[in-house]
Every structure is written in C-alpha cells, then in structure tokens.
Amino acid sequence: MNQHDLDVLDEIQRRVLWLATRIVDAANHDRDTGDGVKVGGHQASSASLVTAMTALWFAHLDAEDRVAVKPHASPVFHAIQYLLGRLDRSYLSRLRDRGGLQSYPSRTKDPDEVDFSTGSVGLGAAAPLFAAATRRYVDAHFGARPRSRFVALIGDAELDEGNIWEAVADPATTGLGSVMWLVDFNRQSLDRVVPGIRIDQWRGQFEAAGWHVVEVKYGRRLAEAYARPGGDVLRTWIDRMPNEQYQSLFGLAGADLRKQFLDGAPDEVAAFVASVPDDELGPLVTDLGGHDLAAMLDAYAQCDAVTDRPSVVFAYTVKGWGLPIAGNPRNHSALLTRPQVDALRAAHGLTAETEWDRLDPATPAGIRAGERREALSRAPRERALGVTVPETTRVRTNKPISTQEVFGRVLVELARDPQVGRYLVTTAPDVATSTNLAGFINKTGVFAPTAQRSWSEDRMLRWTESPSGQHIELGISEMNLFLLLGQLGLAWDLSGQPLLPVGTVYDPFVLRGLDAFLYGTYSGSRFVVAGTPSGITLAPEGGAHQSTITASVGLELPGVTFCEPAYAASLDWLLCDALGQIAQGAAPAATAAPAEDGAYYFRLSTRPLDQAPFEAARARLGDAVLRRQVVAGAYRLVDAHQAYPDLVDAPVVQLAASGAVLPEVLAAAAELAEEGVAAHVVDVTSLERLYRAWQRTLRQGVRTATVPSVPGALRSAFADRVPVVTVHDAASHAMAWLGSAVGAPAVPLGVDEFGQSGSVRDLYELHDLLPGSIVNAALAALALR
Numbered sequence: 079m080n081q082h083d084l085d086v087l088d089e090i091q092r093r094v095l096w097l098a099t100r101i102v103d104a105a106n107h108d109r110d111t112g113d114g115v116k117v118g119g120h121q122a123s124s125a126s127l128v129t130a131m132t133a134l135w136f137a138h139l140d141a142e143d144r145v146a147v148k149p150h151a152s153p154v155f156h157a158i159q160y161l162l163g164r165l166d167r168s169y170l171s172r173l174r175d176r177g178g179l180q181s182y183p184s185r186t187k188d189p190d191e192v193d194f195s196t197g198s199v200g201l202g203a204a205a206p207l208f209a210a211a212t213r214r215y216v217d218a219h220f221g222a223r224p225r226s227r228f229v230a231l232i233g234d235a236e237l238d239e240g241n242i243w244e245a246v247a248d249p250a251t252t253g254l255g256s257v258m259w260l261v262d263f264n265r266q267s268l269d270r271v272v273p274g275i276r277i278d279q280w281r282g283q284f285e286a287a288g289w290h291v292v293e294v295k296y297g298r299r300l301a302e303a304y305a306r307p308g309g310d311v312l313r314t315w316i317d318r319m320p321n322e323q324y325q326s327l328f329g330l331a332g333a334d335l336r337k338q339f340l341d342g343a344p345d346e347v348a349a350f351v352a353s354v355p356d357d358e359l360g361p362l363v364t365d366l367g368g369h370d371l372a373a374m375l376d377a378y379a380q381c382d383a384v385t386d387r388p389s390v391v392f393a394y395t396v397k398g399w400g401l402p403i404a405g406n407p408r409n410h411s412a413l414l415t416r417p418q419v420d421a422l423r424a425a426h427g428l429t430a431e432t433e434w435d436r437l438d439p440a441t442p443a444g445i446r447a448g449e450r451r452e453a454l455s456r457a458p459r460e461r462a463l464g465v466t467v468p469e470t471t472r473v474r475t476n477k478p479i480s481t482q483e484v485f486g487r488v489l490v491e492l493a494r495d496p497q498v499g500r501y502l503v504t505t506a507p508d509v510a511t512s513t514n515l516a517g518f519i520n521k522t523g524v525f526a527p528t529a530q531r532s533w534s535e536d537r538m539l540r541w542t543e544s545p546s547g548q549h550i551e552l553g554i555s556e557m558n559l560f561l562l563l564g565q566l567g568l569a570w571d572l573s574g575q576p577l578l579p580v581g582t583v584y585d586p587f588v589l590r591g592l593d594a595f596l597y598g599t600y601s602g603s604r605f606v607v608a609g610t611p612s613g614i615t616l617a618p619e620g621g622a623h624q625s626t627i628t629a630s631v632g633l634e635l636p637g638v639t640f641c642e643p644a645y646a647a648s649l650d651w652l653l654c655d656a657l658g659q660i661a662q663g664a665a666p667a668a669t670a671a672p673a674e675d676g677a678y679y680f681r682l683s684t685r686p687l688d689q690a691p692f693e694a695a696r697a698r699l700g701d702a703v704l705r706r707q708v709v710a711g712a713y714r715l716v717d718a719h720q721a722y723p724d725l726v727d728a729p730v731v732q733l734a735a736s737g738a739v740l741p742e743v744l745a746a747a748a749e750l751a752e753e754g755v756a757a758h759v760v761d762v763t764s765l766e767r768l769y770r771a772w773q774r775t776l777r778q779g780v781r782t783a784t785v786p787s788v789p790g791a792l793r794s795a796f797a798d799r800v801p802v803v804t805v806h807d808a809a810s811h812a813m814a815w816l817g818s819a820v821g822a823p824a825v826p827l828g829v830d831e832f833g834q835s836g837s838v839r840d841l842y843e844l845h846d847l848l849p850g851s852i853v854n855a856a857l858a859a860l861a862l863r
Contacts, residue, residue, distance in 0.1 A: 089443045091132035096426045097157035098124045105173040122398035122409040123150035126264045133374040142226040146194035146202040149182035159190040162451045186602045195601040200239030203232040208565040210254040216573040218545040230259045244555040246287045255385035264397040265321045290389040294367035294377045311346040328405020332356040368395030461663030463576040465497040473650045478686035482610045484646040486514030501578045505550040507559045513582035523547035556591030564598025567605035585609030586625040599637030604660045610682035613807035614833040614841045615738040621832040629808035637676030640766035642736040645692035648708045683738040711767035712795035718756035725756040731856045734760040735805040746852035772819045796820045801859035823862035825855040
C-alpha cells in the first residue's frame with residue numbers, strides 16, 4: 079500500500095477515533111437518564127483498537143469475512159458502520175439506550191449487522207474459531223462456500239479466561255487456516271497495568287497448539303531508529319523494560335519523560351537518544367506497531383499466507399491512544415471531561431455543527447468509504463432449511479425403556495429420512511457413546527477433515543472418521559460443546575447453510591458450560607441439547623454427579639425451550655417438533671418473532687420406565703389430541719374420574735410430575751384411591767412451555783387491565799381447581815409455581831439438598847419421592863384447602 083493510501087486510512091482512523099470517543103461522551107453527558115445511574119463506556123479500550131479496526135474494514139476484509147469485536151471496542155465498530163453508511167446517524171447518541179446501540183456488540187439487539195455477539199469475555203474470541211470449524215464441516219458436506227476469514231479482536235486480559243485455552247487446544251479446531259485472532263496487547267486490565275511481560279508464555283501456548291504467531295510490536299519511527307547504528311541498544315532496553323515503567327511514560331512529557339525512560343537504562347541508551355529532542359522522544363519511544371497502519375496490514379497479509387493453521391497477531395497498542403488519558407493505569411472506565419472533549423473536537427478540525435458528519439464523499443477518504451461499503455455488502459441469508467421434519471418416527475417398544483435410549487433411537491430413525499438425515503449433525507464432549515449416540519455414529523460416521531485409518535475393530539461402535547461423517551467429537555469441555563452448538567446453529571448465516579445440530583452432555587455438567595449455553599441463546603442460535611443422565615436417579619454416581627438445579631436453568635434461561643418427557647412416544651413427538659421448528663428457520667430480530675424461537679434442552683434419564691401408562695392415555699385420548707397436549711407441555715396421564723369411577727364424590731388432588739419419577743407418582747395415585755382420594759396424574763413434558771403460556775396470559779391481563787385467562791395447555795391438563803402436589807427429580811421450586819397457576823394449594827416435592835451414593839429407592843426415600851411421601855403430601859395439600 080502506497081503512502082497516499084496510508085494517508086487516506088490515517089484520515090479515516092482519526093475520524094473513527096473521534097466518533098467512538100464522542101459516542102461514549104454523548105451517552106454520559108448529553109442524555110439525561112433520569113435515574114442517576116452511570117451510563118459508562120470505554121473510551122480508552124476503544125481507542126487502542128482504532129488502527130487495527132480501521133485497517134480491517136477499510137483495507138482488508140471481504141464481504142464474506144466474519145469478525146468478533148472486543149466488547150469494549152463496540153463504539154469503534156459502530157463508528158465504522160456509520161462511516162460505511164450502514165448505521166443511521168440517530169443511533170450515535172443512543173449508546174446503552176433502550177432500542178439503541180447495545181453496550182457490547184449483539185447479533186440480535188444492535189441495529190447494525192453484528193457477526194458475533196460479545197460481552198462475556200473469552201466467548202466472543204472463541205466463537206469465530208468454532209464458526210470456522212462449522213464452515214469446514216459445511217464445505218465438506220454441501221460444497222465449498224465462498225472463502226471466509228474468521229477474525230476475533232480480543233483484549234489481552236481475555237487470555238486469562240480458561241475457555242480460551244480449552245478452545246485452542248481442542249482437536250476439533252486444529253488446522254483452521256481461515257482463523258485469525260488479533261490480541262489488543264495494551265498490557266492493561268480493568269484494575270491495573272499487567273505486571274511482567276506475558277507474551278512469551280502466551281506465544282508458547284499458541285505455538286504448542288499449532289498456531290502461527292505474529293507480533294506487531296514497533297511502529298515505523300522505532301523501526302527506523304533501530305536500523306540506525308547503535309539502535310540495537312534502544313531496542314534491547316525497550317524490550318527489557320517492565321510494563322509498569324513503560325506505561326508510566328504516557329503521563330509524562332519533555333525532560334520528565336526522558337528521566338523516567340532512562341531510569342535503570344545502560345549508558346549506551348542515554349547516549350543514543352541524546353540527540354533526540356525532548357518533544358520528540360515521547361512520540362519515538364511510545365511508537366507501537368498496533369498503531370501503525372502499514373505494520374497491521376502487513377501482519378494481516380502474513381496470516382493470509384498461512385493456510386494450514388490458525389493465526390494469532392499480538393498487536394502492541396496504547397490503551398487510550400490519541401486521547402489525553404492514554405496509558406493512564408486507571409483509564410479503563412475513565413471518561414474524558416467536557417473540556418477535554420472540546421479540545422479533541424477542535425484538534426480533529428470539527429465543530430459542534432459538523433462533529434457527527436460522515437466523511438465528505440468527494441474526498442479521497444469519503445471515496446474509500448463508499449468503495450468499502452460496496453465491497454462489504456452482503457446478500458440476505460436463508461434461515462429456513464426447506465425440508466419437513468416428520469411429526470414422529472413411530473418409535474415403539476414393548477418393554478421398559480429409558481428416555482436416553484429412546485433419544486438415540488429417534489436420531490437413528492431421523493438419520494434414515496432421505497430429506498432430514500443429511501442435515502443432522504451431532505456433537506459431544508467425549509460422552510457420545512455413554513449418551514446413546516452410538517447408533518447415529520455407526521450410521522453416519524465421525525467427521526474429520528481427511529479420512530483417518532481405523533486401527534482397531536469394535537463391533538459395538540464403528541468409529542469411521544472421514545469428511546462425510548456427521549458427528550463432531552470434542553475433548554472433555556462443556557464450554558466447547560455449547561460454543562460449537564451455538565455456531566452450528568448459526569450456520570445458516572455465517573456459512574450459508576442451515577443445519578439441524580444436536581448435542582449431548584451429562585446433565586450435571588450443563589452447568590460447566592452454562593456461560594457458553596447462555597452465549598449461544600443470546601446470539602439467537604437454534605440447536606438441540608440433551609442433558610443425560612440426570613437427577614438423583616443417577617443414584618450410584620454420588621452427589622457431585624446428580625443434577626438438581628438444571629431444570630431451573632432450562633425453565634429460566636431465555637431463548638430455551640425445556641423438555642423433560644418420561645415416555646418414548648412423547649420424547650419422539652417433542653424431539654421431532656424441536657427439529658421441525660429449527661428447520662423452519664428463526665425470525666429476523668427486527669420482526670415480530672414467534673413465541674418460540676431458540677434452542678431446545680431435553681433433560682433425560684437412564685431409568686427404564688414401563689410404557690403401559692402412556693399407552694393407556696393414548697387409547698383414551700387418541701394420538702392427535704395427546705400429541706398436541708404433549709407438545710404444549712402437559713397432559714393428564716391418569717384421569718381419576720375414569721380410572722376410579724367409584725370415587726366420583728371423593729376428594730380430588732392432582733399429582734404433577736416430570737420424567738423419571740412417574741412410576742412413584744402412579745403408585746401414589748393408586749394408594750390414594752385405596753384411601754378414598756381421587757388423584758389425577760399430570761405428566762408435565764415441558765415445564766417451560768407451561769410457564770410461558772401462563773405468563774403470557776398474566777402479562778396480557780396486566781397490560782390491558784383485564785382478568786387473565788387460563789391458557790389452553792394448563793386448562794386441559796389441570797381441568798379442576800383442586801390441590802396440587804408437584805414431584806420432580808430436581809429442585810422443588812422449579813415446579814412450585816403450578817399451584818399459583820392452577821389457583822389451588824400446592825405442596826412441592828423435590829431435591830433441595832446434595833444427594834449421595836445409593837440405590838434409586840434409597841435416594842428417593844431420602845428426598846421424599848417414594849409413593850408414601852407423595853401420598854402424605856397429597857393429604858397435606860387437601861388439608862390446606
């Protein structure tokens with residue numbers, strides 16, 4: 079790139095710096111929030127990436143490239159989108175405002191086009207890595223897409239996050255030459271200047287994982303100084319200087335800066351810089367490569383040239399570059415004062431009337447912005463898959479069977495469907511066989527970029543690895559599981575190919591990946607995850623492996639539909655429905671989204687259940703009615719008035735339960751009948767769907783000042799307003815709200831303490847889940863009327 083082009087980019091980056099700074103300033107000083115709460119923002123953290131991001135968007139990226147932006151650099155991103163004509167001017171004064179620009183880049187909530195949501199540090203960095211792994215899978219199965227580079231802009235402090243290194247080390251992410259991470263190496267974290275120089279450690283970790291490492295440490299002025307005779311002593315001193323000492327230079331000038339810079343330096347360094355005037359020494363010794371446009375573009379080109387492995391660029395930068403708070407150890411959340419903003423505006427040749435203007439389209443900078451707008455424009459992506467998932471695979475069994483086993487069978491049957499099968503892709507963190515994915519893997523194989531020779535034969539598991547495989551095996555990392563699922567569920571946008579992603583994990587360890595689970599759903603990703611086995615029903619494994627709060631997670635996590643079926647046919651219907659919803663495509667964020675638009679979480683068990691009670695309900699209600707109720711969230715498994723006609727005038731109670739505890743609940747209902755109490759048994763297949771329907775009617779009543787109606791799913795399952803006992807192999811509060819929804823007294827039974835090793839019966843007794851306890855709870859509920 080010639081000097082003229084660099085000068086044009088420099089003009090653009092100066093405008094980007096101003097706009098990013100002013101966006102934060104306007105949010106804090108121009109807008110009256112009325113609540114006295116600080117708006118905040120990160121002017122210094124934005125400034126450090128201005129050069130790197132200007133070089134990317136105005137000289138390097140193509141339309142198909144995808145970028146995750148460091149959370150605190152969101153003002154820079156929005157400033158760039160505005161200069162490219164992709165963001166309306168009205169949003170620039172609405173950072174962190176309702177309906178305005180989000181604090182951190184958001185795929186679903188920002189008005190401009192964001193590739194990856196960022197905010198929880200470490201996740202936005204890893205997401206492009208798994209998006210590239212997804213693209214590799216898509217290219218192998220559906221033909222090569224136009225080339226994309228997957229870029230992550232991350233802060234150096236983000237490298238303290240453990241999930242970063244889990245992602246880097248996973249075999250599923252090796253060899254991804256389309257990935258480039260750019261580390262904003264400003265040597266400052268939120269609270270302090272990072273002590274010591276960690277670059278050697280990080281370089282070694284990346285290289286050990288097979289990454290290509292590039293350092294952009296020095297700018298043009300320093301490079302020229304090093305090239306002069308004796309310049310090597312200056313370089314050695316700056317390389318050896320402690321971070322704390324180097325950062326202190328940014329608050330100094332003139333003779334004071336020279337004194338601080340030479341403190342502890344060899345005499346040769348003082349002699350070398352003796353001829354440099356005081357007013358030039360500071361700009362020379364603080365000239366870092368992360369703010370040299372030519373150096374950054376050269377680093378990007380080096381990464382493009384390495385196509386067999388991911389690349390990481392360490393760009394040495396100044397936190398607060400170009401601002402009066404540059405390098406200040408406490409500048410992370412600092413805001414420029416009004417006088418400082420006024421001075422900065424004047425220094426950039428702007429006035430109060432012109433400060434929000436775009437680049438003049440008749441100038442070289444404006445022409446470059448127009449060219450880049452055209453170069454980066456993208457065609458709309460198709461969200462829908464264009465195939466119809468059957469309502470059922472008609473899975474049947476004549477013997478007791480667990481939902482975990484049924485889950486595996488349904489996937490195998492769907493894999494045989496000529497329309498649906500090719501779009502299914504499964505993944506697991508080294509638990510594929512123990513979560514019943516073996517049948518699917520035997521049929522479809524394991525995905526590998528190149529065919530791998532099998533050195534042993536296993537009659538139970540034919541682990542054939544090739545580019546045609548449809549299972550992606552991960553190392554033992556639940557964070558990686560949810561990060562990969564999240565990107566597979568966004569393949570329609572980031573890779574131009576909708577998929578049907580399904581993941582499995584031991585239910586207790588859903589919590590290990592919860593941050594990434596939330597990240598995927600916040601990003602609008604759609605996938606299915608099965609947590610299995612679950613609960614204290616996993617009795618011999620002990621308390622540490624018994625999940626109790628995961629049902630609450632499924633119920634409360636936005637963008638997730640939680641299902642906990644007990645019987646084979648209900649799981650079949652629910653899983654087919656979930657995949658069918660995903661195949662239909664997600665609604666754009668700017669439109670009225672459907673009531674259900676997100677991921678699906680199935681909580682399953684290894685406890686075999688007798689299917690006869692469900693078949694009796696099927697005979698009573700018929701498939702059409704029963705399926706509708708199962709999918710809606712609940713159905714009456716046992717109608718006491720029909721099952722016990724002699725109890726027509728008896729007291730009535732409702733026993734509501736999910737999943738593995740249904741046998742105990744049915745036994746309790748039989749015991750209650752013997753004691754003259756009619757007990758309906760309600761199988762709650764989706765606690766979350768029931769709750770959402772109830773809340774929807776309540777909020778409608780609140781907003782319209784009318785009496786709330788009872789939603790159909792609750793009305794059909796809980797036809798009588800009579801006392802309720804809820805029974806759950808999970809925390810008791812997850813179902814406790816059903817009493818309020820039904821308008822009757824409720825006694826919730828569940829698991830509210832850590833379990834221990836033992837038999838299922840032992841642990842059910844310990845937590846009051848045996849029939850006798852359920853009977854006593856029903857009598858107590860009746861007494862509360």
